[in-house]
Amino acid sequence: MARRIHAKSVSDEFLAHSNEEQGHADQIAARMVQLGGEPDFAPNSLSQCSHTEYIAGDSLADMIMEDLVAERIAIDSYRALIEHLADQAPTTSQMLKGILAVEEQHADELADLLEALLS
Ligand SMILES: [Fe+2]
Ligand SMILES: [Fe+2]
Numbered sequence: 001m002a003r004r005i006h007a008k009s010v011s012d013e014f015l016a017h018s019n020e021e022q023g024h025a026d027q028i029a030a031r032m033v034q035l036g037g038e039p040d041f042a043p044n045s046l047s048q049c050s051h052t053e054y055i056a057g058d059s060l061a062d063m064i065m066e067d068l069v070a071e072r073i074a075i076d077s078y079r080a081l082i083e084h085l086a087d088q089a090p091t092t093s094q095m096l097k098g099i100l101a102v103e104e105q106h107a108d109e110l111a112d113l114l115e116a117l118l119s
Helices: 007-034 043-049 060-085 090-118
Strands: none
Touching (some): 007 060
């Protein structure tokens, strides 16, 4: 879909974000293993546990908007987790703060893309 005028920069950004999201999943899975847990990568479990839902979007602007909504939900979820874990799990909380900073950057970049696309 990402084919029109700003499509190249948007698809580059989507790819960069996607790679960073994969990195977050790997970081979190590694931490689970360190704590003696077992990460569950089954697609069904992942979509059931997700805080966001997948919405395709009919236009490039729609796609970016849906992605921005998902980033903002992720930001709220990470903030709540960080607050919850602060005292009892400082190492995990520290890791999540690093992830949160990247999600905030994603949201900023998507908001900028949307503004450029709609202006
Ligand atoms: Fe992420
Ligand atoms: Fe993100």
